[in-house]
Amino acid sequence: MRLLDIRNLNIELLNLDQPVKAVESVNFSMYPSEVSGLIGESGSGKSLIAKALVGVLNNRWQVTADRFHFMGQDLNKMSMQKRKKIISENIAMIYQEPRRCLDPTSNIFSQLEESLPESYHSGWFNSKKKERVRKCIALLHKVGIKNHNEVFHSYPHMLSEGVCQKIMIAMAIAKQPKLLIADEPTTALESSTSLQVIKLLRSLNQLKDMAVIFITHNLNSITSWADTINVMYCGQLIESSSTKKILTAPKHPYTKALFDSEPDLSEQQNKNRTKLYALKGTIPTLQHLPIGCRLGPRCPNAQKACVIIPEPKKIKGQTFRCHYPLNIKELK
Amino acid sequence: MFNYLYRKTSLLLFISFGITAFAFSLYYLFPGDLLTNMTGITNITEENYQFLADKYKINESIITQYLAFLERLYQGDWGVSINTGDSIYQLIFNLLPATIELALYALIYSFIVAIPFGVLSASESHPWLDKGILSLSLIGFSMPIFWLALIITFIFSISLGWFPTSGRLSLVYDIPPETGFILIDILISDVPYKAEAFSDALEHLAIPTFVLAAYPTTVLIRSTRQSMKSVMQKSYIKAARAKGLSTWQVLKRHGLRNGLLPVIQTLGIHFGTLITLAMVTEVIFAWPGLGALLVDAIHQRDFTTIQGGLLVISALVFLATILFDVLYMIFDPLARIRGHGKI
The missing domain is CATH 3.40.50.300 (P-loop containing nucleotide triphosphate hydrolases)
Structure with missing residues (x-):
């Protein structure tokens, strides 16, 4: 229950x-x-x-x-x-x-x-x-x-x-x-x-x-x-699944961006001096939400279909709101 | 805590010096003969003059005179009234209880009325109530007290005849003055008409108390509303609600205590105004108090009485301010640490 x-x-x-x-x-x-x-x-x-x-x-x-x-x-x-x-x-x-x-x-x-x-x-x-x-x-x-x-x-x-x-x-x-x-x-x-x-x-x-x-x-x-992690963006729950799945194979680009923007303090990273990763743009205000997918204007792989609001989809216990989810092939 | 009380007492010391120094300077500032201003005796004979000059030390330095003045204040030898020749100390302390009584009852009345109204108008669920109470309090706030007094007297005393128009007690009843507080005097006296006298005293009190309370009530309503509104938005109120306390419990345990703290301060600030208004009320309703005495003395250029009255009233206002401060400190733990450099 x-x-x-x-x-x-x-x-x-x-x-x-x-x-x-x-x-x-x-x-x-x-x-x-x-x-x-x-x-x-x-x-x-x-x-x-x-x-x-x-x-x-x-x-x-x-x-x-x-x-x-x-x-x-x-x-x-x-x-x-x-x-x-x-x-x-x-x-x-x-x-x-x-x-x-x-x-x-x-x-x-x-x-x-x-x-x-x-x-x-x-x-x-x-x-x-x-x-x-x-x-x-x-x-x-x-x-x-x-x-x-x-x-x-x-x-x-x-x-x-x-x-x-x-x-x-x-x-x-x-x-x-x-x-x-x-x-x-x-x-x-x-x-x-x-x-x-x-x-x-x-x-x-x-x-x-x-x-x-x-x-x-x-x-x-x-x-x-x-046990589970839910990711929110602009008032929408964009992805939720078990921690393991979300860590290894995030479906939503925003989730991936979120994990990528976490600075990696391992030695490798320090040596290479790469730029810290961040999504372009800022979170929109609630009065001026974009039509379609809320991440749309900031999304690195947005396409034409993204002007329509994506409905929540569920694949193997992992719920997400995205037209072009990532990491699909790995799961197959 | 004791540190705070100590600070307040030392403040009391300085202010008493200020008040007494001002009262003393009035001897020189008032027109007329210095010795007359000091003693209150108008026609001083030759042989008396020498005696009084020695007693009041007018030929010595100002500081000696001031110290002698303090000593006389302490002994209760405040001189006599220029007009009537009565002892000023006796006069003032016979009338003071009447003033305190009036102001105290008005204050209690305004507390009882204003705090529920203030809390009600702060509640978000009844916006219409807020508007009603606020506009009523605005009317009360802006109405001159003497005009309000006359209107109330006209309606309730003259037209309807419910209450007497003036005075403290009907002349029918003879109550021996013990404490000066009429209600207490009636209660401790052993006269056969105790109950009748008590209700008569209450009837006499009703209109002056209501009129005098109009101002503090409106001030209290507005400040209670203001502070309750801000307190009820605080995180700890929300946390208390989330704990599962009922609205009344939240109000009782967290809302009122925090919300009424600024109200105590406001009350302390407005106490001086309250005393001033009490004087006006006393004059209107022929209430035998200190205010009426002082106003009469001013009309009649009775300098010694003016000086004594000023001394007592300013001391009263100051003591009340300190009392409200100490009250504030008892309820607010933060005031105890923030008390430095604050009056």
Whole structure:
């Protein structure tokens, strides 16, 4: 059974002269305890998908989907309250700027404590509180914070971004969610801390059977542990398949360009001093999207047929939107 | 935290010096005889003159005079009123509770009314509510208080007869003054007509409080709306929502505390205006307070009373400002570290 199954997800921004489709007909699905990477340039709509999933977009955005199944339940048919309840119990999210996502005026303990699920713990009032304190301490230890007492009484401005991100993860796993959405969790952190965070997420995925959607634009941080990778460009999901397939034989030219633009730091490359690879041009704004294939004007092998929007095609579990996919012969 | 309090107290020291130095300089700045300005006694006889000159040290240096002035302030010997000959210290501290009472109730009233309205108008789901509340608050903001007072009195006191037009308590009731706060006095007194007197006092309070509260209420609505609007857009509010907290929980635990912080500051800034407006209100409603006393004193060129009144009112405003600052610090952990070089 699929954990998450979304068909034809559209996200529109309403408060402009005419509604702008920021995310267009995205199909996305994943299995339980799977790690799925969502990759794309900034502005490609990957964070929007995450926010739409958790339901924190404000009313300037309109989210529609033909199918929105979560753990076999059709969330589209439910009332707002029920949907919100299911989502908040089972999906947690961590953000790219952890310190800004913590309330600056209340201390860490109270913020951590409120993300614990309401337990039906019987007993005296005091013992219930003790139980919750114990749970909070356990959560902090789990994410690798040892001096829990100091952290409990601190305010967010006293802590470093790395510690804040660990606290955010502690909050996220407090309800033991089925799915954790990590929205560029390592952008604000320095490399050693970001490695710690990724290791932490990885171990949580393996030990707790927690599915992870890892949103990033840094390929290296995801290719080693993701099961599937989804590549976004201009609000469209242009290619999605298992990590192995996408690494060895990318179908979409943009995916290939994305992997090629990653600087190769091996010795060979350093000796030859080749130019860093980059696609020509820039990502178009949402108001001025090209007709046809969105990559069309920048695509190295665009042809006449590319003025028609390519529909998603599927070959051996690899979905892509391209008229002239690469690496077809190798697969045959 | 203690560091912050220490800084605020040392600020208090400097400002008290400023206020007392200004009050002292009024002896020389007011027209008329120096000794009369100091004592409040108009016809000083020859033998009295020598005694008073020694006591007030007018033949010694300015600094000695100022120190003697401070000592007299501390002892409660503030001279007598030029016009009536009453002790100014007695006069002022008998009337001060009435002013504080009026301003305090107006403040509490404006808090109770303004914060829910401000929060409501900040919510994105009811844009029509926002427009309604905002235009109402604009009317309240731009209406002169004396005109509003007259209109309200005309409608509710004269036409409808629901409330008395002026005063603090009906002359029928005789309440011994203990604290000076009329409601507390009634409660602690042991008169047989306690309940009647209490409701009568409330009726007398209603219109002045409402009129005085008009200004702070509108200011509070606007600042609450502004800050709530920006706070509700913050990432931590969205994160709290994603945690699964209900709208009310988000508001209670994260929204209000962050949203009301700038409101506390605004209130501190506007406290001086509130006291000024309280004076006007006192004059309109014949409320026996410090403001009415001061306005009368200004009309009658009663210099000693003017000086005493100014001293007390400026001290009051300043203490309130510091109080609001300390309140702000208690609620905002960031203020504790950013407190350097800030008033």
